[in-house]
Amino acid sequence: MAEENTFTQEQVDEAIQNAKTEWTEQELDPIVTERDELLQYKPKELTEEEKALAEKEQNLFKREVNATLKENGLEQFADVVKVQDEEELNQAVKSLNQIVNDIKTSVGYVPQDHATDDEYSKFEKDKDTKGMIGTKLTKLFG
Template identity: 50%
Template sequence: MSDQVFTQEQVDDLLQQERTKWNDEVLNPLVTERDSLLQFKPKDLTDEEKAIQIKQQELFKKEVSLELKSAGLEKFADFFVVESVDDLKGKMSAFQSLLGEMKIDNSYKPNDHKHTDPYSKFEKDGNTVGMIGSKLSKIFK
């Protein structure tokens, strides 16, 4: 290795050159990219704007609650996640039609609930005398 001795001015000049080179090659492109991305950054809201947004959200929740209550669906409020009242009305009508179908499907459907006449009862028991008697009783009435 060669023993080179640099003066303080030479060291300062080399440092300045490298700093300038780094600024041009690394820092400036990063700053440019950051500045171009700043246009997409959401606007910082003031306290008043935040309060207005909170009030609007509360108002919307109350409006949804009232709509559900008027339709008799307030028990199902947790299942309705909507962005607008129009969306809510569409979902409510679909839900109500589904509930109607479920009521019909789950309603009482009698089976084996036929009116049994005496002849059928005797026939089931295998009582032929009773069967003949029930037929003859209709004739003599």
């Protein structure tokens, strides 16, 4: 017959306490230590006044962006331009001005031929038939 192990309540309580202590030392303490170290990186909670001030600053910067774009004739790009600071704003304005100038240049008037008007063309524009005939005759007999 198998021998039964019987434990007293004190032995059971002691075994449970030892298991708890071992678990606390090996598992819980390292996690608590790591958490405490990470808490230093937690962002500071803003007060209502600080939140309101941050919102006002953000609105003011948006107005500055819109005003700067308008000064440079770029207000059409207000919905597209997303910048975080003044340096980025200046770079965006510079880039947009360059792009707009390139577009203006590419769609601007470019004459097809650069030939100057001859005498016949001048008389033709003025609807001067005598001058037109005279020019033709000069070329034939001149």
